Amino acid sequence: MKIIYEPRFNYQLGLLKYLHPFDGEKFSKVITELDSLNIEIIHPVGPVSPVMINEYLNELMRKLVLSKTLVFRALEVPKIPFVSFDFLDNKILLPMRLAVAGTLLGAENTLSSGDIMWNLSGGFHHASNVNMEGFCIYNDIGISYQQLRKNGQLSETDKVLIIDVDAHHGNGNAYSFKDNVNVHLLDVYNADIYPTSDFTRNRVNFPVPLKSGVEGHEYLDKLNQALKLLKADYALAFIIAGTDVLAVDKLGGFKLTVEDVAEREKLILSHLKNLEIPTVVTGGGGYSKQSASAIAAAIKACSEL
Template sequence: MKLIYDQNYNYNLGVLKYLHPFDGEKFKRVMAELQDVVVDKLAPLKAINLNVVDEYLNELMRLKIRDEVFIFRALEVPKIPFVGFDFLDKKILTPMRLAVAGTLLGAEKALESGEIMWNLSGGFHHASNLNMEGFCIYNDIGISYQQLRKNGKLSETDKVLIIDVDAHHGNGNAYSFKDNENVHLLDVYNEDIYPTSVFTRNRVNFPVPLKSGVEGCEYLEKLTQALELITGNYALAFVIAGTDVLAVDKLGGFKLKVEDVAKREKIILSHLKTLEIPTVVTGGGGYSKQSAAAIAAAIKACSTL
């Protein structure tokens, strides 16, 4: 397994950090917890080019994604008069585009080597080519898939699997791939919370909707049952490993512990490795001070895979 990280993944949000529960600097805390763990590391050379992003977006979204009014809305914080697009681009959008490059790098390396690649950031599963929401501006998996098809590393008929274990349903991915029968989605999510789109929930091939308050034992049992439906006929898998499933998280509504998250990732990655599916893990959401500890524990649990 190889880890993908750049110190510029971290969001230096300034005053904005008081307006949203996302821990923008958790990535460096994960690295601090991994000081004694031997894991090969890679970093994207630069943020994904805006021209590549534009290729993915529809015409209206190309305009919206450069407008701070729409960006504030997607970041779920009120518009701040003295904060303009340049500040947002430097502090938030560029780190996010760097994360997109990390997901693409991970996918390319996974396809080349068959190894598990773990991108600490990314997993922006609420964004699509038509919308940005839920603290997700760019759909890194959608953009990566587009580039892999463009550069010939995936063919039109190659099957791709997205396993989403963030507490929130991945509506952006479901919408982005709504017409692509070769992209299959397994989504374990809290059915009681945002996003509640019936259309995108119905797009999921292997849905695992759970109620608020689910604890680790039931969660892992339902996940394992869903994974048993997955066969090895996939060229590539993406995993969105959100830590907002933790009991201390204010937004996820589940009651998992740090050790449950570590078990979850090991169950998923062990299954995918057994099926010999090249895999890239992405960060997803996580809105508690335990998020970094859970990610680090999961990486430690999976470091020998």
């Protein structure tokens, strides 16, 4: 296993960090908690290029540059008149572009080496090629998939798997790949909360909708049942390992513990390793002070796979 991390993944927002529950500096906290482990950390050389993003986002990127209102709305914070677009770009959008680069780097490396690659950031599963929402501006998996196809590392017929265990349904990925029969989605999500689009929920190949209040044993049992449906015919797998499933998280509605999250990731990665599917893990959501500890615990639990 290799960890993908860049100090600029962290959102250095000053007092503005109190406007959103997301712990923007949790990535550095994870690295600190992993100090005792002998795990290789690799860094994206730089953020994804504007050209690459434009190819994927098309009209959306033009709108994004022209209107910081759209960005505020997508980040779920009130519009602040004195905050410039340059501030948003440097403090939030640049870290997100670096996260996209991390997901692409992870995919390229796992396809060539077979190593499990763990991008601490990324997993922006509410963004699509036509929309940004839910604290997700760029769809890193969609952009990575496009580049892998363009670079010849994936063919048109290669099957790709997205396992989404963030507490929220991955509507952006479902929309982005709505017409691609070779991209399959396994989504374990809280059916009682945002986003509630039937169109994107129906796109999921292996849906695991759960009710609010689900605890670890039931969650892990339902996940395990879904994993058993998978076959060893995927060229690549992405995991969106959101920690908003934690009981202390105010946005997820589930009641998992840090230990449950660690067991979840170990269960998924063990299953994919048995199927010999190259895998890249992405961060996903997580809006509590326990998020960093849960990520670190999961990495430690999976470090010997």
